[in-house]
Structure formats: structure tokens, C-alpha cells
Amino acid sequence: MKALEQKILKEGTVLPGNVLKVGSFLNQKIDSDFIAEVGREIARLYEGCGVTKILTVESSGIAIAVAAGIALHVPVVFAKKHRSANMPSSVYTASVYSFTHKETYEIAVGNEYIESGDVVLIVDDFLANGNAVRGLMRITEEAGAQLAGCAIAIEKAFQGAGDKLRSEGVRVESLAIIEKMTDSSVEFRAQ
Amino acid sequence: MKALEQKILKEGTVLPGNVLKVGSFLNQKIDSDFIAEVGREIARLYEGCGVTKILTVESSGIAIAVAAGIALHVPVVFAKKHRSANMPSSVYTASVYSFTHKETYEIAVGNEYIESGDVVLIVDDFLANGNAVRGLMRITEEAGAQLAGCAIAIEKAFQGAGDKLRSEGVRVESLAIIEKMTDSSVEFRAQ
Secondary structure (H helix, E strand, C coil), X not given: CHHHHHHHHHHCEEECCCEEECCCXXXXXXXXXXXXXXXXXXXXXXCCCCCCEEEEECCCCHXXXXXXXXXXXXXXXEEECCCCCCCCCCEEXXXXXXXXXXXXXXXXXXXXXXXXXXXXXXXXXXXXCCHHHHHHHHHHHHCCCEEEEEEEEEEEHHHCHHHXXXXXXXXXXXXXXXXEECCCCEEECCC | CHHHHHHHHHHCEEECCCEEECCCCCCCEECHHHHHHHHHHHHHHXXXXXXXXXXXXXXXXXXXXXXXHHHHCCCEEEEECCCCCCCCCCEEEEEXXXXXXXXXXXXXXXXXXXXXXXXEEEEEEEECCCHHHHHHHHHHHHXXXXXEEEEEEEEEHHHCHHHHHHHCCCCEEEEEEEEEECCCCEEECCC
């Protein structure tokens, strides 16, 4: 998606530790018109695939997931990172190591929100080491649901998880794939 | 908003401690078509008010805020509850006591995401004791921005914060206002 690549080049900043900061349009400030366009692009890629539910993880995945949900007309479910008072008592859980935060946390989804008949599309803002996506895949499997694939805004290909998932037969659609990133340059994979 | 009242009556559950669980359509499963409708209703209420930015707090406010942002064509900024590696170094902060979680936490927004020229619309899923909204109002004030008002999905009027804010001259638009809530019944304010 050319518009996303241009946004990254124009507004993104590379921080120490291979962190790409896109806070000015993807999180924590969200360009609404642009995110709606991202949602429509995800819908275009997965239309006709029978997706019944979009699954993401709080919080930075929610905006993209909701935009995709609106475009695909399917509900969005987000996994929580912290137990809360109004969390269902029966939950599917998975452990996830966060590359950005350098810590392991547990994600949880109420059992009632994903069913065995569901066809799940996993949506997230970033795919780096793939830990969040694999956690969401485990939850999808636990629920006995089918996985349609993953839709990611920005994939950091140099961290390998996207291509590893593809080699395992998982459909991974990333709207921008970064092959190489330095303080002063970002190189995209041609798509 | 009649459609929201009907959703609450049909799908909402009252949990001990005056918690209204709406996880099946507002969080953590989000009915996308419905949330888009909620967004359009918020846009209708605030169109012509010169809103330049929507401000919410992660994570349950994000879906509604994004839907409203898409309908109003303005960016959405969400305050974070936890510091992260890619958080700007200069932030506006406020302390918030959470009714649902029974704890005080700090919310933060990068300075660069709200400017003094902004006209801010605060959006959230719930208004109960008003602590999150007041935290977001303090951040708006700190940034030197103007407040257009608040747009809330569900206000628990019996906890008083909505009417208190209105008596202080703050515009508060709640799509459903609950006057009274028991295990088996929910009573709405006529609007």
C-alpha cells in the first residue's frame, strides 16, 4: 500500500532498538481518514474469504481492527493484556513476549467472544517477532475456530516472523514490508 | 440513541458493584456496523463545532473514538495508561481513579499530539464517576487547547458525574443515560 509507505517515510521515526515510531498517524495519534483507507484495503484483500470475526490485541491494534471491521462488516474482538473486573470468568489465554516493552505478558479473550464456527482474521499494527500474532493464533486454535490469515499494517521483514509464518502456510498480508531500517533510511519490499 | 438503549437491554449484563457489562458489542467484542452508527451519531451532535481532534483513553474508548473520528474526519489521540518504549519524552499527564478497576493510574499523551490551537472532543465508552473525563479535560487544558465537549456512549447518571459536569458548563452528550440499574432492570433518562 503505497500511501502507507509514504506515510512511514514522511512521518515515521526510527528509535534505538529497531523501534519504528509511527505515533503521529497509526498510534497514539490516529489519522482517521487514513485508517479508514487501511481498513478498506484489508477488506479488499480478504473479501470473499468468509471472515466472520477480526481478532486483535489491545491497544494499538484496535484502531486498525475497527477500521477493517467497519469495512468488512464483521465484529472485532480484542484480547486484553490485563484482567479487569468485567472480564468473563472463562477465557482463552496465551503468553506473549513484547519486543517493544521487553516483557512477557498474558493476553486473554472471553470464551464467549470466539466460537468454533468462526473464521478469524488476525489484525495488528506491527509484525516484528510475531509473538502477538502467534498468541492470537493460539487463542484462535483453542477456540476451535478457523484462521483466514493475518492483516498487518507494518511488517519488519528483517526480524523474520512474517516470512516464517508464510513458510508454514499462514496467509500474511502486510500493507508495508520493511526489509531494512537505519536511523536515516527505510527500505521497503516491492509488492 | 434508541439503538444503543435497545442493545443495552438486550445484551448488557449488570455485574456486582454497579458494573454494566457490554462486552458483547462495545468492548471487548465490538459490533462494527453498530459502532460506525455510534460514530455517525457523535459526528451529528458535534458537527459545526469546529472539532479538530478527538481525545480518548486506552483501550475501551478507542473503538468509539475511531468510529467518531472517521465520521468527523478528524484525528484521534488516545492517552496511554502505561509508559512504553516509543512514548515521546515530553508528555501531558493526569491521575485517574478507575471505578471498574478500583485503582489510581496515570494517563499520558505526548505533547506533540495536542496543540494549543486544537478544539478537542473527549470521547469515551462510559461516564460513571467522571474521573477519566476529568483527566482528559486536565490534559486538554494543560495543552492550552479548547474543549468542545464530551461524547459518551453510556452515562451512569446515578453516579452523578455527567450532571455535575453539565452544571459546570461542560457540554456532555451521552447516547444512553442510565438513571437506575438493578440486577434485573435498567432505566434510561428520556432524551
